Amino acid sequence: MQDSQFDQIYAIMEASFPEIERRTYAGAKELLSDPNYRLIPEVEDNKIIAFLAVWEFPMFRFVEHIAVDPGVRGSGLGGKLMTAYIAESLKPVLLEVEPPTTDIAERRVNFYTRLGFHLNDFDYMQPPLQIGMPDLPLKMMSYPQTLTEATFSVCKDILYTKVYKVARTY
Template sequence: MEDSQFDQIYAIMKASFPIIERRTYEGAKELLSDPNYRLITEVEGNKIVAFLAVWEFPMFRFVEHIAVDPDVRGSGLGGKLMTAYMGESSKPILLEVEPPTTDIAERRVNFYTRLGFHLIDFDYIQPPLQIGQPDLPLKMMSYPHTLTEAAFSDCKDTLYTKVYKVNKTY
């Protein structure tokens, strides 16, 4: 991936996620060398207008980020990108969401529910993505079905060791 392409992706990420929900520029760029990590982009003209940042493991896939350029949000592009990704997967797909305690968080959960995701009722903490940031209590959603507690625990262990690179038990 060229630097200019990554810069476009990171600009969308900065416009879409608060600092606690994203890595530093250097930390995000470093992920490109991980064989389990992949960026999927939607391009209009020569401009990246949306992306999915995903992790692919033997037993499941994990969507770390999905974001659409603020200039084209609301056009259905995010749903189209996620639906295409879901359609190419024979493995369960997981993603993190904020607990549905605010209007915007509830809208996000409803967006994923309409796509076929299920809100998992087990506790989940996202480890910090940047030094100095706190743990972040989130919820997990899964597609095409919900997970048992044992399956959720196995997936969570993989996320903590492979995605977040922590050995801490949450």
């Protein structure tokens, strides 16, 4: 990926997520060398207007971020990107969401539910994406079905060790 493409993606990420929900520029760029990680850009007129940031593991796929440029939000592009991604997958797809305790968090959960995701009832804590940030209590959503407690535990261990680089006992 060219630096200019990464810069466009990171600008969309900064416009779409609070600091606690994204990595630093250097931290995000470093992920490009990880064989399990990939960025899937949506390009229009030579400009990146949306992207998926995903992790591919033997057991499941994990969507770390999906974001659409603020100038084209509300056009259905996010749903189209996610639908295409899950349609090409033979493995379960997981993603993290804020617990549906606010209006915006509830709308986000409903967006993914309409795409076929299920909100799992297990407690889940996202380790910090940046040094000095606190843990973030989230919920895990899964496609095409809810996770068993045993599967959730295995997936959480993989996420903690491969994505967040923390001990399994975190």
